Amino acid sequence: MSTRRDHDDRARGGAKERLYLYDTTLRDGQQTHGVQFSTREKLTLAAALDSLGVDYIEGGWPGANPTDSAFFDARPETRARLAAFGMTRRAGRSVGNDDLLAAVLNAGTPAVCLVGKAHSGQVAQALGITAEENLAAIRDSIAHVVKNGREALFDAEHFFDGFRLDPGHALACCHAALEAGARWIVLCDTNGGTLPAEIAPVVREVIAAGIPGARLGIHPHDDTGNAVANALAAVDAGARQIQGTLNGLGERCGNASLTTLIPTLLLKEPYASRFETGVDRAALAGLTRTSRMLDDILNRVPLRQAPYVGASAFAHKAGLHASAILKDPATYEHVPPEAVGNSRVIPMSNQAGQSNLRRRLAEAGLAPAPGDPALARILETVKLREDQGYSYDTAQASFELLARAELGQMPRFFEVERYRVTVERRRSREGRVVSVSEAVVVVLVDGEKRLSVSESLDGEGQDRGPVNALARALMKDLGQYSERLADMRLVDFKVRITQGGTDAVTRVVIDSEDGQGRRWATVGVSANIVDASFEALLDAIRWKLLRDPPGPSAPAPAEGRRALRQEPADDGA
Secondary structure (H helix, E strand, O other): OOOOOOOOOOOOHOOEOOOOOEEEEOOOOOHHHOOOOOOOHHHHHHHHHHOOOOOEEEEOOOOOOOHHHHHOOOOOOOOOOOEEEOOOOOOOOHHHHHHHHHHHHHHHOOOOEEEEEHHHHHHHHHHOOOHHHHHHHHHHHHHHHHHOEEEEEEEEEHHHHHHHHHHHHHHHHHHHHHHOOOEEEEEEEOOOOOHHHHHHHHHHHHHHHOOOHEEEEEEEOOOOOOOOHHHHHHHHHHOEEEEEEEOOOOOOOOOOOOHHHHHHHOOOOOOOEEEEEEOOHHHOOHHHHHHHHHHHHHHHOOOOOOOOOOOOOOEEEEEEHHHEEEEEHHOOOOHHHHHHHOOOOOOOOOOOOHHHHHHHHHOOOOOOOOOOOOHHHHHHHHHHHHOOOOOOOOOOHHHHHHHHHHHOOOOOOOOOEEEEEEEEEOOOOOOEEEHHHHHHEEEOOOOOEEEEEEEEEEEOOOOOOOOHHHHHHHHOOHHHHHHHHOOEEEEEEEEEOOOOOHHOOOEEEEEEEEEOEEEEEEEEEOHHHHHHHHHHHHHHHHHHHHHHHEEEEEEOOOOOOOOOOOOOOOOOO
């Protein structure tokens, strides 16, 4: 059973006002096209959200689907207040004989959030009832929740559009819920079309009409790209609860991103000095990891340009910028990257200068002497290879290997003497036309020549492609190195044609990850997509071996993740 947070609205120590964070990733986030969480994934995310420090975790809509019902049956122990979502009683039914409302209460959560329409036009058109009947449904439903000993929240659906059309009814809906005992009245910008300049004055009008700001929340959507700005505008105007999701997950264009809002509230003025949330600085330092964990669950590539947590959020490509960063990080970084668990990146490209190079080498633990001729060779090699189609802007691991080779600091773990890949299209025993890829790899490792053969069929008999077959063959027997690679997996595979016509060159960038949470990118270039992929794969393996010197066994792969040597990512090539 969830434990209750202290909901005292008084500023702690008289210094700051309390601002509450309500996460709806597990419910509204699941409305995202193509997203369907399993019960186990919901439990994993709930634990991560609780560790982060949000005040409420909305687990879903009990009875709406088997997954949500199973989640509430197995509801976790959390410091955050667990909430179930539902709707006000249906027309023509009492609160006692509405099975949908009963299912929400039967979930046993300390908090219940009910949605009801605050738009008089939709009340008439969508519900087919009168304004008075709508108010009665809101009043009865909230009172029923409170009578059952639960904290009640009322989501005023389409509030801002409804207020624009008929402010009297929109406000009456809020008052009906408040008078029935709702702890929170949440104003929803349901279609995401309201702009910050309108949000703030409307929130002030609602407060002036008798809804206390300390009991007022905001639920913005991002259809104009303003969900975060709308949330902050509502807070500026007096609202004290924000509803949002991790990474802005949500229907259509998404919800307000708590991944952006939380660090803004903790690190940026005037919010940092004025408000207190349930998230502390230690938890904030895990924000990037939590954000990427969600992307991992969804099998999505993290958005590089995401504020605070994106891989490019603290990347400085231009030489002038990198030089300034070395002297004063605040010149191009509005907050320290480590505050949100991110890190600074100085990409290498043909725009790089000595400042970028020295900084990047230092981050890799390399410290060549000033004036070392290898520095000029590294820059020249980068520029030459980018002319050939390579890109080290994003493939930082491949750049490090290149630099180590020029500095004479690259170990020779193993050598690939040759490889061969065949793709056969044939009929299966069931008469289906299938393709099967087979790879042969010969490597020199531990002073021996070893030959490995592998097909690319997975456990269900599906072909995973020629690069997958190559990876399997390579990983079959790398001698002393195999155990150190056991927790490595491919998480993304990107292909780009860098030149057109008959001279086309293929660039492949592979993103890899290991059980320690490290993520790195490598690049390969060739006129042959398989050869380019294999080059990037070899770089990924060598970088991993550099980071994991001989010693105790590497961590086992996380549950549900595929170890590279067992089942590499589908290359589709």
